[in-house]
Amino acid sequence: MFKRILVPLDGTPQANAALLVASTVAKSTGAAMTLLRVLPATESSGDRAAIFSTLEKVAIELTCDGLQVEPALREGEIVPQILEQARARSIDLIVMRSHGRVGLGRAVLGSVTERVLAASGVPVLVVRPGGRRVRHLRTLLVPVDGSPGGAVALGTAVGLSQASGASIKLLRVAVPIPEHVYTDYDYAAIPDFDPAAWDEEALASAGTYVDDIVARLRGAGVPAEGVARMAPEIAKTIVSVAQETSADVIVMSTQALTGAARALLGSVADAVVRGAHCPVLLLRRTEIDRETGAHQEPLLTRVWANTVS
Numbered sequence: 001m002f003k004r005i006l007v008p009l010d011g012t013p014q015a016n017a018a019l020l021v022a023s024t025v026a027k028s029t030g031a032a033m034t035l036l037r038v039l040p041a042t043e044s045s046g047d048r049a050a051i052f053s054t055l056e057k058v059a060i061e062l063t064c065d066g067l068q069v070e071p072a073l074r075e076g077e078i079v080p081q082i083l084e085q086a087r088a089r090s091i092d093l094i095v096m097r098s099h100g101r102v103g104l105g106r107a108v109l110g111s112v113t114e115r116v117l118a119a120s121g122v123p124v125l126v127v128r129p130g131g132r133r134v135r136h137l138r139t140l141l142v143p144v145d146g147s148p149g150g151a152v153a154l155g156t157a158v159g160l161s162q163a164s165g166a167s168i169k170l171l172r173v174a175v176p177i178p179e180h181v182y183t184d185y186d187y188a189a190i191p192d193f194d195p196a197a198w199d200e201e202a203l204a205s206a207g208t209y210v211d212d213i214v215a216r217l218r219g220a221g222v223p224a225e226g227v228a229r230m231a232p233e234i235a236k237t238i239v240s241v242a243q244e245t246s247a248d249v250i251v252m253s254t255q256a257l258t259g260a261a262r263a264l265l266g267s268v269a270d271a272v273v274r275g276a277h278c279p280v281l282l283l284r285r286t287e288i289d290r291e292t293g294a295h296q297e298p299l300l301t302r303v304w305a306n307t308v309s
Contacts, residue, residue, distance in 0.1 A: 001159045002031045006091040008082050008112075009037050011051065015097055018127045021134050021279050022095035023062060025125070028137055028164035032068040034089055035059055038081040039073065048073065079115045086120050094120065097127040098273055114270070117254070117282055123156065125249070125281045126273050134248050134279060137164040141247035143171045143238050144213065149253030153283050154213070157251040160281075161222055169245050170213055170226035173234045174199070174206040203230045235271035242276050251281045 007022045009015045019035075026033050037055050039048060055071040062069040074081045086094060098113050117124045142157045144150045154170075161168050176199045210226035217224035231237040242250055254269030273280045 001029045001163045002026075002093040003029075004089055004091045005031045005033045005093045005095055006082070006086055006089065007033060007035050007095050008078070009035055009055070011037065011054075014129050017129070017131065017133065018095050018097040018125075019058070021125060021127050023065070023067060024134050024137060025093070025095070025160075026067050028160070030163075031093070032070075033062065034070055034072055034085065034091070036072045036074065036082065036085055038078045039075050041075045043075070048075075078112055079119070082112075082116050083120055086116075086122055091122055093123050093125060095125040095127065097129060117284055121284060123281060123283050125279050127279045128273060128276060131277050131279065132248075137166040137248050139169055139245055139247045140166050141169045141171060141238070141242050141245060141250045143173065143234075143250070143252050144210065145172065146209070147253070149283065153251050153253045153281075156281070156283060158217070158222055160249075160251070166248065167223035167225065168217060169241070169247065170210050170224065171238060171241050172206040172210050172226075172228045173237045174202040174228060174230045175234065176202075176230055176232055199230060203228055206230075235268045235275065238268075238272050239275040239277075242278055247278050249279050249281055250276055251283075253283045 002025065005022050005026055007018055009019065022033060025031065035055055035058060037051060039051065043051075052071065052073045055073060059069040059071045072085060074085065082094070085091065094116060096113055096116070098111065113124065113126055137160065140157045140161060142150075142154050144154060154168075157168055160166065206228035207226075210228050214224045214226040227241065229237050229241070238250065238252075241247075250272060252269055252272065254267060269280070269282055273282075
C-alpha cells in the first residue's frame with residue numbers, strides 16, 4: 001500500500017482539507033508524509049523563513065499525533081516542483097485540493113491537479129473545496145466498467161481496504177440506449193427488436209458482473225457490496241451513489257486529459273471530482289492501459305494476487 005505521501009500546500013485555510021485526508025490515509029497505511037510549499041523565486045528571505053517556520057510547526061503537530069512528517073520548501077514553478085519532489089522522494093500518493101474551477105475559465109487557466117496527474121504517473125487523491133472532512137476510512141466507492149483501469153483502481157481500493165478496514169462498494173452503471181439510436185435507423189428488419197428489453201438485459205448483465213466480483217472479494221476476506229444502476233449520465237450516478245452510501249473516498253481511473261482535448265472530450269472523472277462531496281482517488285488510465293493491455297480477467301487475477309493475501 002502507500003508508503004510515501006506528498007501533500008502540496010499553498011498557505012490557505014482551504015488546503016487544510018487535503019492535509020486532513022492525507023493524515024487519515026497515512027494513519028491507515030503507516031505512510032510517511034512530506035508537506036510541500038512552493039514559493040516564487042521573488043519571495044524575500046524573511047518571508048521564506050517565516051513560511052518554513054509555519055510549515056515546520058504543522059509537521060511537528062502531526063508528528064505528535066503519531067505520524068512521520070517532514071516539511072519541504074522549494075522555489076520555482078508549482079507543477080515542476082511537485083513532480084520533482086514526487087520523483088526525488090519516491091512518492092506513491094499525492095494528496096491535493098482542487099481549486100474547483102469550471103467551464104471555460106478552467107479550460108483556459110488549466111489546473112495544477114490535473115497537470116500533476118497527467119505528468120506524474122502517481123495516484124492523486126483530489127479534495128474538493130467545501131467537501132466533507134474525512135477523519136476515518138469506512139466506505140470506498142469503486143466504479144467498475146470492465147476496463148484495465150477499472151481493475152487496477154479496484155486493486156488499489158482492496159489494498160486500502162485491507163490497511164484501513166474500510167468496506168468496498170462496487171458500482172457499475174449501465175447506460176440506456178439513446179432514443180435517437182433506434183429512431184434514426186430502421187430496425188424493422190430485426191425480429192423482436194425491443195429497446196427496453198435490451199436495456200433490461202444490460203442492467204441484468206451489469207448486476208451479474210458486480211455480484212461476481214463481490215463474491216470473489218468476500219471469499220478473499222474483503223468486506224464488499226455491489227450495485228448496478230441504469231442511468232444516462234455515469235458521473236451523476238457515481239456522485240449520487242457516493243452520497244447515498246456516505247462514501248469516504250471514490251476510487252476510479254481516468255484518462256487524465258488536459259487542455260483542449262479535455263475541454264472538448266470531457267471526462268467522467270473530472271465531473272465526479274467537481275460534483276462529489278468526498279475525496280476522489282484517481283489513477284491515470286493511459287499508463288494503466290499501456291502497462292496491462294486490454295485483458296480484464298487475467299488482470300483481475302494479477303491484481304488480487306498482489307493485493308489479497
